[in-house]
Amino acid sequence: GAVVSQHPSWVICKSGTSVKIECRSLDFQATTMFWYRQFPKQSLMLMATSNEGSKATYEQGVEKDKFLINHASLTLSTLTVTSAHPEDSSFYICSALTLEHEQFFGPGTRLTVL
Amino acid sequence: QKEVEQDPGPLSVPEGAIVSLNCTYSNSAFQYFMWYRQYSRKGPELLMYTYSSGNKEDGRFTAQVDKSSKYISLFIRDSQPSDSATYLCAMSGNQAGTALIFGKGTTLSVSS
Numbered sequence: 001g002a003v004v005s006q007h008p009s010w011v012i013c014k015s016g017t018s019v020k021i022e023c024r025s026l027d028f029q030a031t032t033m034f035w036y037r038q039f040p041k042q043s044l045m046l047m048a049t050s051n052e053g054s055k056a057t058y059e060q061g062v063e064k065d066k067f068l069i070n071h072a073s074l075t076l077s078t079l080t081v082t083s084a085h086p087e088d089s090s091f092y093i094c095s096a097l098t099l100e101h102e103q104f105f106g107p108g109t110r111l112t113v114l
Numbered sequence: 115q116k117e118v119e120q121d122p123g124p125l126s127v128p129e130g131a132i133v134s135l136n137c138t139y140s141n142s143a144f145q146y147f148m149w150y151r152q153y154s155r156k157g158p159e160l161l162m163y164t165y166s167s168g169n170k171e172d173g174r175f176t177a178q179v180d181k182s183s184k185y186i187s188l189f190i191r192d193s194q195p196s197d198s199a200t201y202l203c204a205m206s207g208n209q210a211g212t213a214l215i216f217g218k219g220t221t222l223s224v225s226s
Contacts, residue, residue, distance in 0.1 A: 001160055006157075043216045043219050044202070049213055091155070093157050093158070095214075101165075101206070102148075102163055103160070103214055104160060105157040105159070105160075107157045108155070108156060108157045110155065
């Protein structure tokens, strides 16, 4: 299957700082990428849909100004958690959509905010 | 009623058993059905992908979709300890770029 990478795989930061997470489709172009958050023993919760060249679409309850998404190219989307707080600590996973409607996920980024 | 229902388990089976995992859904517009396997602290891995109704087989895995009953299944034959993971069903509608709706996941444990 197609390969999606995420960087970093884990990050620890202080409260109030910002953290950027990158999501890349390595062997295909993705006009649409998705960002999910997953808490322990919970399923994936969709945060936003990222479309190349346009503004992201956020799910209800997700703060646009806190979770900044930029889909700069057909292979790269970034999620920036601004002014992170301990309650933002979670597992953040991106996925990329192929032309055949398959979604391939990245390995995830574990964020811990102290 | 949630859009996608999946029994979280846990499900424990001995090595070599046939495993049956299921999901039900309420939205008749769903056309794309997927099963993902997720190991602890890893991203989900796409196992099976089915469009509309029917069966699909890949090695030890068989996916079935019954749109009339709004019911999908994943069968694992000759289960192995390495199959121990959480299995997530996911589905989406017919519009291009539609996000997946996930079940809560079923935790499977295969003992040797």
